[in-house]
Amino acid sequence: MSKASIALNRFGYGLKREQSAPDDPARYLLAQMDAFDPFPSAIAGRSDNAAKPGEILQMLRRLRQQRQMQASEGEADMAAMTEGMRGSDPLNGLPPEVRQSYMAAGQTLRRDVALRTNIAIASETPMMERMVHFWSNHFSVSAQKPGTHYQVADHEFQAIRPFVLGRFSDMLKAAVLHPAMLLYLDQFQSVGPNSRFMQMRARRRQGDQGGGPRGLNENLAREILELHTLGVDGGYSQSDVTEFARALTGWSIQGLGRFERFTQGQANGAAFVEVAHEPGNRTIMGRSYRDSGARQALDVLDDLASHPATARFVATKLARHFGGDDPPASLINRLEADFLKTGGDLASLTRTLIAAPEVWAAEPVKFKQPFEWLVSVLRLTGIENLDARRIASALNEIGQLPWRAPSPAGYDDLAGSWAGPDGLFRRVELAERIARNAPADDVMWRAQSAFPGMLSDNTRTWLSRAESGTQALGLLLVSPEMMRR
Numbered sequence: 001m002s003k004a005s006i007a008l009n010r011f012g013y014g015l016k017r018e019q020s021a022p023d024d025p026a027r028y029l030l031a032q033m034d035a036f037d038p039f040p041s042a043i044a045g046r047s048d049n050a051a052k053p054g055e056i057l058q059m060l061r062r063l064r065q066q067r068q069m070q071a072s073e074g075e076a077d078m079a080a081m082t083e084g085m086r087g088s089d090p091l092n093g094l095p096p097e098v099r100q101s102y103m104a105a106g107q108t109l110r111r112d113v114a115l116r117t118n119i120a121i122a123s124e125t126p127m128m129e130r131m132v133h134f135w136s137n138h139f140s141v142s143a144q145k146p147g148t149h150y151q152v153a154d155h156e157f158q159a160i161r162p163f164v165l166g167r168f169s170d171m172l173k174a175a176v177l178h179p180a181m182l183l184y185l186d187q188f189q190s191v192g193p194n195s196r197f198m199q200m201r202a203r204r205r206q207g208d209q210g211g212g213p214r215g216l217n218e219n220l221a222r223e224i225l226e227l228h229t230l231g232v233d234g235g236y237s238q239s240d241v242t243e244f245a246r247a248l249t250g251w252s253i254q255g256l257g258r259f260e261r262f263t264q265g266q267a268n269g270a271a272f273v274e275v276a277h278e279p280g281n282r283t284i285m286g287r288s289y290r291d292s293g294a295r296q297a298l299d300v301l302d303d304l305a306s307h308p309a310t311a312r313f314v315a316t317k318l319a320r321h322f323g324g325d326d327p328p329a330s331l332i333n334r335l336e337a338d339f340l341k342t343g344g345d346l347a348s349l350t351r352t353l354i355a356a357p358e359v360w361a362a363e364p365v366k367f368k369q370p371f372e373w374l375v376s377v378l379r380l381t382g383i384e385n386l387d388a389r390r391i392a393s394a395l396n397e398i399g400q401l402p403w404r405a406p407s408p409a410g411y412d413d414l415a416g417s418w419a420g421p422d423g424l425f426r427r428v429e430l431a432e433r434i435a436r437n438a439p440a441d442d443v444m445w446r447a448q449s450a451f452p453g454m455l456s457d458n459t460r461t462w463l464s465r466a467e468s469g470t471q472a473l474g475l476l477l478v479s480p481e482m483m484r485r
Helices: 003-010 025-035 052-072 076-085 096-122 126-138 152-163 168-176 179-184 196-203 219-228 238-248 257-262 294-305 308-323 329-342 346-355 370-381 388-398 421-436 443-450 457-465 469-477
Strands: 251-253 263-265 270-273 282-284 287-289
Touching (some): 003 025, 025 126, 052 096, 096 126, 096 152, 096 370, 096 388, 152 168, 152 179, 179 251, 219 294, 238 282, 238 294, 287 294, 308 346, 329 346, 370 421, 421 469, 443 457, 443 469, 457 469
Antiparallel strands (some): 282 287
């Protein structure tokens, strides 16, 4: 690969149809850092859905209470409702207001997926969009819990995009304490065992059946340590997890009716419920944290962000994304040293990445994930502003819908997860359909422009022997140059 091709395809999402390859690849990438707009107009004009998750949770709580009441009265129609929910349509049997709410949430999610995808397709700073998506996957949230449909996009737009050239500690705090993460990992209902709320609840135990918080939840604390900062071998213990979970108690979301009068709204749209916070000082990873309410968890996060294990873990993931599934140790060391030296300055880390000779290796080092393949295909073909339904359908077909990763670890970044026969077959089918709906009168020229100095003799032969421009374009979209970077 030439350096121009690496700048376009390994760092970014490929060449747009009307563009030409950069003359100075490194300068082209550095200029994107200055030109990046965290809040393009499409995001700035997005509806405020901050209140929706609380409304949905309240609605589901009422539904659960109704079911419990009807079940105790032997209502026969509840059995029919339950049976209906087991059918092909998961919404069958739900009350109209609940069914309508689920459908509206799904529509919002599809619009946000399209918004994210169309921004990447049209972007003049594709390397920065890749950075956004890398960090978004690092702090992965998934629309798998009630209310998260409205918040997963906001998580990326508000907690990731503004910080990709900021400090890691700021991104960490914004990402893990965003309402979407608090919902996804059940932090919103974690309550300190000795908190004022549990004491009040004990006093009125008989009148507080069902639907309330169940006590301490360690999910978020564990995932922060394992997936977002130190890594699974980062040297923490079960005691550290539990103590961190206690420090996090009180961090919740707004709009939870019974908590509302105790809620302190936070700048990031989350809430802190003082009465749910576990009182007392904490000791985590050998460090002591005084009882400072909401600040206690923030102090822990600041220390985790600057921990040497975090520097190593983040450097390894970034090196793997740009330097290959088995990245050179020298690249990891280079990134780790920068992270430690600057205290997690992500702008400096990005510049170090661009300057690293390891990421300019001439041979392709990565197999494109489905999302990045589709975005690069649409940029190359000049297809923009696809509607939400078609984008969601295409991404679902090739197996990588944004904000739908199967676990809090996010989507895998290894070729073995994406290069199977079934995945390749689906890309070929989709490429054929896209080629039939795109201009195809200049395929060879476009291929040479998009992959300067990289186009193989085999690909040239395929394109030259194609029976039509449409067939040539279809072949180009599934060529090795399009599949790897």
